[in-house]
Amino acid sequence: MARVTVEDCLDNVDNRFELVMVASKRARQLAIGGKDPKLEWENDKPTVMALREIAEGLVTPLSVEEKVVDEDEAAMFLAGVEG
Structure with missing residues (x-):
C-alpha cells in the first residue's frame, strides 16, 4: 500500500482545512457502510x-x-418530514 501525503491530496483540494472536512465526511461515509469505496x-x-x-x-x-x-x-423522508 502506498503512503498518502497531504501534498498528494492538495492537488485536488484547495487547502488543508477543506481537505480535513472532505476526508472526514468521506471517511464517515465509508465507515458506516453507506457508500462503497x-x-x-x-x-x-x-x-x-x-x-x-x-x-x-x-x-x-x-x-x-x-x-x-x-x-x-x-x-427527513424516512422521518416523515417534508423539506
Whole structure:
C-alpha cells in the first residue's frame, strides 16, 4: 500500500482545512457502510481510504457535499418530514 501525503491530496483540494472536512465526511461515509469505496480496499482504515480517493481525484468537495445532502433528504423522508 502506498503512503498518502497531504501534498498528494492538495492537488485536488484547495487547502488543508477543506481537505480535513472532505476526508472526514468521506471517511464517515465509508465507515458506516453507506457508500462503497472507489478504490480497491487494501486493509486500510476509512480515513486512509478517504485520503487515497482524494489523492486519486475520485472524491471532490462537491461530490461529498452532494452525498451529504442526499443522505439528509433521505433521513427527513424516512422521518416523515417534508423539506
